[in-house]
Amino acid sequence: MNRRDPNLPLAERPLRVIDVRINGRPCELASDPGERLADVLRDELGLTGTKIGCHAGDCGACTVLLDDAQVCACIVPLGQCDGHAVTTVEGLAGPDGSLSRLQRAFIAHGAAQCGICTPGMLMSAESLLRAHPHPTEAEVSDALGGVLCRCTGYRKIVEAVLSAAADVEAPLPASPSAGAAVGARVARLDGPDKVRGLERFGADRWPDAGIAGTLAMRVIRSPHAHARFTLGDLDAFKARWPGVVDVVTAADVPHNAFAIFAPLRDQPVLADARVRFAGEAVIALVGDAAVLAAIPDADLPIGYDVLRAYGDIDGALDAAQAGVLLQDACPDNVLCRGRVVHGDVDAALADAHGIRASATFETAYVEHAYIEPEAGHAEWLDEGDRPRVRIVACTQTPYMDRDEVAHVLDLAPEQVHIVPSAIGGGFGGKLDLSVQPLLAVAAMKLKRPVRLVYERPESMRSTTKRHPARMGATLTCDAQGRLGAYDFRGDFNTGAYSSWGPTVANRVPIHASGPYRVPHVRALTRAVLTHNSVAGAFRGFGVPQAALLGERLIDELAERCGIDALEFRHRNALRAGDATCTGQVLAASAGLQACLEALRPAWQAARAAADHHNATRNATNGATRRGAGIACMWYGIGNTVIANPSTMRGSLRIDAARGAYLFLANGAQEIGQGTATIMPQMFADAVGLPLSSVVQVMGDTDLTLDAGKSSASRQTFVSGNAARRAGLALRRQLIDLLGADDTVLLRLDGTRLVAGDRRVDLAALPRDAQGDVFSGEGHFDPPTVPLDADGQGVPYATYGFAAQIAEVEVDVELATVRLLHIHAAHDVGRAINPTLVEGQIHGGIAQGIGLALMEEYVNGRTDNLHDYLIPTVGDVPPITVHLVEDAEPLGPWGAKGVGEPALVATAPAILNAIHAAVGVRMDRVPVTPSRLREAILRAAAAHR
Incomplete structure (x- = not known):
């Protein structure tokens, strides 16, 4: 606006x-x-x-x-x-x-x-x-x-x-030669547009009607966490404000409910008589931007009757006992439960000879804080008896948007056209619908283009967050440090609506016991409804929260056994051939021990440096203590059990300007992680032609097939396989055309396809309307086995593994934490593009730093990037990355995924380093100076 x-x-x-x-x-x-x-x-x-x-x-x-x-x-x-x-x-x-x-x-x-x-x-x-x-x-x-x-x-x-x-x-x-793109440090194909400022994000794009012909939208949101409301005289309101073309209400929405999972459709596009969190959309004003911005809140045609809000887990659970339900479909105010039970936990806990550690841990709401607020526009396209709506917006999941908007509008999916803009950060937050249904409803009603750009406060108040967690667990081992039992319970505040709550509740129990051999596991979770911001997907789907508790307990047991923290983890690390807590046998690519070995020299040096600093304190560093901490992680690549398919289409195309070239319809949405580069790398190598010969189109639901969502670290593994298969299918046709064998080297010369002394003029062959002479399609859905009632089965086809070391310096008087260095070793299967993989690890580490030390979203208070702190360049220390390539047989060229694994180990490593420095175990994040100071004083008092 x-x-x-x-x-x-x-x-x-x-x-x-x-x-x-x-x-x-x-x-x-x-x-x-x-x-x-x-x-x-x-x-x-x-x-x-x-x-x-x-x-x-x-x-x-x-x-x-x-x-x-x-x-x-x-x-x-x-x-x-x-x-x-x-x-x-x-x-x-x-x-x-x-x-x-x-x-x-x-x-x-x-x-x-x-x-x-x-x-x-x-x-x-x-x-x-x-x-x-x-x-x-x-x-x-x-x-x-x-x-x-x-x-x-x-x-x-x-x-x-x-x-x-x-x-x-x-x-x-240099651009790699044919067959050499995979594994090369290829420069981002979208890099030139990004550094020129030509990348077009949601707020950079306008409908064809331009500024003058496009209506603006202002969404009016509830200031109350829980209230009933009534609407006043809308006609009189519009008469007072002539620039208001329309007021869109719940009555204008054909099917006023959406969700990530269709059976749970519980969130309205616009609230109908009742709001369940502060920031929920009530009405949408459409008209002249300047007029909409001038309307004071006091003149809005809404009257609220404020009701009691249940904002915390205990309050919501107690309310259910008293018969107060936040959603009629959830009689105990629990949206869903997760469960993994393996072995006999009770018997193992009863073993009097076992060494045990128990703790509780709490995490806060965390805001995605992507730098681009949500933005987009919609146009109603009158195409005879099959009208359509076109939505241009930032999204991580074009096809999910298409299908859910179609449901909201009561249209066929083919009547909704999603054109993704460039995405200025997502991290899971742009998996959920935001501007899309609001714009679509208004465009369909008014038959005019409508545009909406969230301001930062609106983005923060209305969109999803990382789930706050309240967890407790007990972990045991024997005198030799072999793990025995893990008993975990976790409640996750899922906010007012379902979003990705079921995924978090079901992923966490699988990962709670960590990347270790634990014979007896019981992990139980609940996603609890409250009158808070909706908690959804945020880089890790709850696994980072669980790792904070699990890695603390691993450290405590290592200390009690007198075993080095790295060695303790190495001794218990999952290896190929081991069974996980779901009974899944890891056939290959379980590289945690290799990650730990890669870090061993850095671990020894970091501990020695910290010991030297602490032993030689003087007037200049007397108030500081240093420590090194280590943590491990694992992460299931892709969706948990549910269908996880991706389909890609590639072709050999000719036109007058380019001659012959490869064309990739790449549906793997680029959100900064690099799919705009690595998918062409894999496709080109599969065909056997240079990367420079590839032209691609991305994301558009009219032009690409459904490659699934860009989340859960799935695109490299899942869509990479689809791109590879599409390339191989195309290559087979080209080889057959030439009558050559599988090992032949292909090249393009103008409109000719050449292999050795064989050549075919493609211009002489028939082609379709797009100019395709040949095309190939690739499909991949990772093999999984549904979980039974005790969570036994095969939830993921492969897992990422990692270990990280944090070196910290703590000012004991100020209780501030300065990061000195992060060392990260990640088993990525195969690094398709090492530069991009390193970038993902760096970015994940920065978000892990925020989770550990500074980030806490408070409903109703933190609605800007001044009060909500994320790491700046000065907060991120030098990072040393070790890429471990333990190839995954099911992966394209052995690759897995790294986007979400990058984050998980960072925060627990930092907290373990703080303990090594000052001797206190934190049970809550973020570790702010006030909380750390309180813990230091409490520990000092206990030792008096």
Whole structure:
């Protein structure tokens, strides 16, 4: 929504001619001098490389140069630029369009992932390099400190800036030859658009009608966690505000309920007489953007009757005992339960000779905090007796969006066309519907294009979060350190509606006992409904929460047995041939012991360094203690038991401009993790032609097949297999055409397909309407076995394994934690693109740091990126990554997945390091200074 002063009609706004040089060109703007520079750049000049993440100067995505100084364009008034020069990311390239050295360095180092923060990072770095051409690493970190990134973990960005400042430029990776793309450090195929600021996110796109022909939407949301409400006279309201074209209510929604899982459809698009969390959508105003923004809350046609809200787990469970239900379908206010029982836990716990450790642990709500707020637009397409709605929006799951919007609108799925925009971070939060059904209902009702861009507070109040958890467990071992029994119970606050609550409740019991051989396991979970923000999917589906408790207990048992923490884990690590707690026998690719061996030298060095520091404290470091901690993880790749298919289509296509080339219809949605690059890598190698010959289209439900959701670390393993199979199917046709054998080397020469001395002119062959001469389709659904009542079965076809070490320094007086180094060893099966794999690990570690030390979403209080803290570049220490490649036979070229495994071990390793430093075990995250100080004082008092 345009941010001009909405209280003044356009004709009454004070306009002034502003003279400014923009990207080297003089520009005269007759504008309101109080208008935000960002809005002028984006809406009037079309320079959408300047991204908006907060409208408050908190995230830095809108950073531009005012003369040579970096400023946040979202808070700089245009009048301040009069007589000055403004440089945006579009102005970094040379006059001939060639990328600058800094832009090339970002591509070479994999410094851009989703790309939403990339323009801001580039402009901050450009400002630094203009003033200090050869900065130190500390100066780079300081210069980038005002720009937040949720994807990369910052390390590759810092490397890129230092590389750009080096005397000798690092070259861009060469495009690999035929058959050599898999395993190569290929530069991101979408990298050039990201560093040029050309990547088009949800807020960068408009319907064909343009700004003037598109209606804006403002969603009115409940300020109350639980209330009944009535609507007033909507006609009178519209009469008072002539710019309001319509008020969309629950009555306008054909099927006013959606969910991730169709049988649970419990969440309304617009609330109907009752709201269940603060931030729930009540009505949607559609009309002129300035008018909508000017309407005060006091004049909205809604009356609330506030009811008692049950915001915590105990309150909701007690309410059910008193007959108060949050959802009629859940008589005990428990949405669902998870259960894994293996062996005889009670008998094992009764063993008097066993060594045991018990603890409880609590985690908080965690906000996804992707830098791009939700945004999109919808258009009603009158196509005769089969009208359609087209939705352009940020999403991790185009086909799920299509099917659920079709249900909401009472249309056939084919009548809904989803066109994904570029996604500025997702992490699970953009798996759920947000703007899509609201826009679709309005567009269908009004037959006009409608656009909606969430402001940061709206995004934070209305979207899903990581589940808060309350857990308790007991873990036992014998005197030799062999694990015996694990008894785990966990309650997860799932908020007001179902979302991904069932997945969390069922994934956690499978993973709760960790990547270890534990003969006796009982893991029971509940997803409990409350009057809070909906808890959904967030990188790990509950496994990071469970690992915090499990890895603490592993550490405690190692300490009680007098066994080194790494050695204790190595002794109990799952190996190929072992059975998991679900009875699944791991046939191959269980590389945890290899991960631990890779870390052993770093572990020994880290412990020795901490011991030396603590033994030689003096006046300069007397208040600090250092420690090293270790943690392990495992993660089932893909969906838990349920169908997990992916289908890809590839072809050999010719046209006049390109000649013959490979075409990939890539439905694996790119969210920063690299599917826009690794899918073509695998497809090209399967066909046996160079990666440079591949052209792709992504995500669009009219142009691609259903590759499933981009979550659960499934795309490399599942869709990678589908892309490989599509490539092999196409290759078989080409080989048959040539009459060659399977080992033949193929190449393209104009419109000719060549193998040795054999050649075929493809232009002489028939082709379809798209220009395809041959096409191949690949399908893959990982083999699993449904779980029985005790959770026994094969929930996943393969697992990722990892171990991480955290080195910390704790200021005992201030109770602050400084991270010194993170070492991460990950069994990825095969690294299809090592640079991208490292980037995923870096980004996961940064989110693990936030989970451990700073991130806590409080309903009704933290609705911006100033109060809600995520790690900045200064919070992420040096990271050393070890890629362990224990090939998975079912994976494409042996690959598994890494996106979610990257996060899981970080927070428990940090907490174990804090214990090593100051001797306290934390039972809650985030470990804020006040909580750590309290624990240190409590421990000191206990030892007096």
